[in-house]
Amino acid sequence: xxxxxxxxxxxxxxxxxxxxxxxxxxxxxxxxxxxxxxxxxxxxxxxxxxxxxxxxxxxxxxxxxxxxxxxxxxxxxxxxxxxxxxxxxxxxxxxxxxxxxxxxxxxxxxxxxxxxxxxxxxxxxxxxxxxxxxxxxxxxxxxxxxxxxxxxxxxxxxxxxxxxxxxxxxxxxxxxxxxxxxxxxxxxxxxxxxxxxxxxxxxxxxxxxxxxxxxxxxxxxxxxxxxxxxxxxxxxxxxxxxxxxxxxxxxxxxxxxxxxxxxxxxxxxxxxxxxxxxxxxxxxxx
Amino acid sequence: xxxxxxxxxxxxxxxxxxxxxxxxxxxxxxxxxxxxxxxxxxxxxxxxxxxxxxxxxxxxxxxxxxxxxxxxxxxxxxxxxxxxxxxxxxxxxxxxxxxxxxxxxxxxxxxxxxxxxxxxxxxxxxxxxxxxxxxxxxxxxxxxxxxxxxxxxxxxxxxxxxxxxxxxxxxxxxxxxxxxxxxxxxxxxxxxxxxxxxxxxxxxxxxxxxxxxxxxxxxxxxxxxxxxxxxxxxxxxxxxxxxxxxxxxxxxxxxxxxxxxxxxxxxxxxxxxxxxxxxxxxxxxxxxxxxxxxxxxxxxxxxxxxxxxxxxxxxxxxxxxxxxxxxxxxxxxxx
Numbered sequence: 001x002x003x004x005x006x007x008x009x010x011x012x013x014x015x016x017x018x019x020x021x022x023x024x025x026x027x028x029x030x031x032x033x034x035x036x037x038x039x040x041x042x043x044x045x046x047x048x049x050x051x052x053x054x055x056x057x058x059x060x061x062x063x064x065x066x067x068x069x070x071x072x073x074x075x076x077x078x079x080x081x082x083x084x085x086x087x088x089x090x091x092x093x094x095x096x097x098x099x100x101x102x103x104x105x106x107x108x109x110x111x112x113x114x115x116x117x118x119x120x121x122x123x124x125x126x127x128x129x130x131x132x133x134x135x136x137x138x139x140x141x142x143x144x145x146x147x148x149x150x151x152x153x154x155x156x157x158x159x160x161x162x163x164x165x166x167x168x169x170x171x172x173x174x175x176x177x178x179x180x181x182x183x184x185x186x187x188x189x190x191x192x193x194x195x196x197x198x199x200x201x202x203x204x205x206x207x208x209x210x211x212x213x214x215x216x217x218x219x220x221x222x223x224x225x226x227x228x229x230x231x232x233x234x235x236x237x238x239x240x241x242x243x244x245x246x247x248x249x250x251x252x253x254x255x256x257x258x259x260x261x262x263x264x265x266x267x268x269x270x271x272x273x274x275x276x277x278x279x280x281x282x283x284x285x286x
Numbered sequence: 287x288x289x290x291x292x293x294x295x296x297x298x299x300x301x302x303x304x305x306x307x308x309x310x311x312x313x314x315x316x317x318x319x320x321x322x323x324x325x326x327x328x329x330x331x332x333x334x335x336x337x338x339x340x341x342x343x344x345x346x347x348x349x350x351x352x353x354x355x356x357x358x359x360x361x362x363x364x365x366x367x368x369x370x371x372x373x374x375x376x377x378x379x380x381x382x383x384x385x386x387x388x389x390x391x392x393x394x395x396x397x398x399x400x401x402x403x404x405x406x407x408x409x410x411x412x413x414x415x416x417x418x419x420x421x422x423x424x425x426x427x428x429x430x431x432x433x434x435x436x437x438x439x440x441x442x443x444x445x446x447x448x449x450x451x452x453x454x455x456x457x458x459x460x461x462x463x464x465x466x467x468x469x470x471x472x473x474x475x476x477x478x479x480x481x482x483x484x485x486x487x488x489x490x491x492x493x494x495x496x497x498x499x500x501x502x503x504x505x506x507x508x509x510x511x512x513x514x515x516x517x518x519x520x521x522x523x524x525x526x527x528x529x530x531x532x533x534x535x536x537x538x539x540x541x542x543x544x545x546x547x548x549x550x551x552x553x554x555x556x557x558x559x560x561x562x563x564x565x566x567x568x569x570x571x572x573x574x575x576x577x578x579x580x581x582x583x584x585x586x587x588x589x590x591x592x593x594x595x596x597x598x599x600x601x602x603x604x605x606x607x608x609x610x611x612x613x614x615x616x617x618x619x620x621x
Contacts, residue, residue, distance in 0.1 A: 049612055056615070224605075225614025245611070 010040045012047055013193035015054030016203020022046045029187060032097020040186045042211040045219040051207035052225050055149045055176035058204030063146045063174035071121030073200045078114035080195045088188060092159045095185045110164040116265050117168040128271045139281040144274035146174035147252060148227035151220035153213050155233035155262050159185035162263060166232050169269035178207045186210035213237060221245040228252035228273050232263050295516035298550055312466035316510055322502035331534040334577055335570040348604050349387050350584060351568045352379060355591045356421055358393040366401040369394055373405035375619060376418050380601045390586040391419035391451060396444040403448035413586035421451035425476055428524035430455035434472060441479040445488045452480050453491045455524060458498045466511055473515035491557055492517035496535045497527040505535055509542040519555035530560025533570055540578040559592025565603040568596055594621060
């Protein structure tokens, strides 16, 4: 008698837990040749709302952690990814229909980017911050601070690398993230969520939604409790409307990027989700 | 709001009890009440919590919730300034939305009553007429552990300072020890202390502190006892003990109020307090009230929410309904 396989249920990742969609909806995820891979949860606007609540609750703790500690936590994600490398390679190979070597290269690049961004955690403030010269007996310091809750539409054409390239830089400065994964390749995003859940990332710091970005993104763009919007993977959506909706609540917005070097590692991606705080402090008076 | 006078309340109690309210009579009466079917109660409460309330009904419910809130601050760190900002919020919960209803009352410690009254000014009045009442917790809140003289002085001082409503705690130790007569007499004495020189009386809310009563049977008995002794309201909790208000306990108390109304024609209010933080929860309570005692109970002199953070959540939901997008904590005041 042949054995029945036990397929995995892919759910959402909200507040450190893996709930099904509040709506109960799922959608079929297929491989490159159209074959059935799995059912993934199809998040609704209420899941997005819950994710923002979870993210908001996590901001204070994550932003309050020392930069050194955040760097260590991000580095540990890379360590855990390395340990589950084979799983990710197999997933990407099947989902994207690429060769094993290409899938392996994507996972390696994703791991390297975690490490690269982890290194920036206790260094970017030295580059992005400044001691400003002022005409008076004051120290005048500008320091970057996290902007808060960042909503991200992940790049749609890659299973893992695009997601990592968008999420990691937002985390470096101490933001909490709600990310809408690639609609076509959501499975690696949930596997990454499993890595995050078992690493030292506090719950709620990263929240992963799967489903239709066209359906969820407008709710995130107009949400008053979201502080910034990264539309890197929203090129196929009506992203100008998203930008207009975001402007109503004065969000920072990153516009869509296309092509192979979309969301390439850069300091700008870190600094783009920070606010500059400038403090004046008297020099000692003699 | 003026409560019923003690004379009629006592007469009513004597008629129902068929004797003087001493330990033995009360024990015979309260223990003669059928026990609570806990599973049935919790299932009924859970079923009432599954109603889907949408759009226009939800808008009505949110506004009604605001108008039923006793906006509360009961912290050791309370200051006159904090009470003034609480009053400002009570009068104008959402400055960006002038149509937002006012809350029913502000609830403070007795020594803060003068500041609340002063800050309210002309807005001080009966919530049924669009005013805002001042409620004061009294009788050695939250533990209730002091002598009767001190409890009565506590109450009289708050009433003299202008409190319209007194939230008293029962002596849970005496209740659990079966000294029902003592608890009855204390409630009746506090009720008497609520009288003003002009013959009117502050409304009396009796806090059962259901989290310390342990069983549903005790909650039912304490509810009957408090109503018999003349309470105008029965209130679940102080908010200082967990668990505070729960839907099953509130349902149970509403059933007692319903039975009392059928028995005597007299209406008593219910106030769940503590732990109700979201609009979703509060709407479940509205449904429970409407389904248990009827919609006519959803008025400030018969139902209240004792809450502080609930108001902000209701305002966020209100903003969501008005604007069509989700709102955030940056758009309501920090309390």
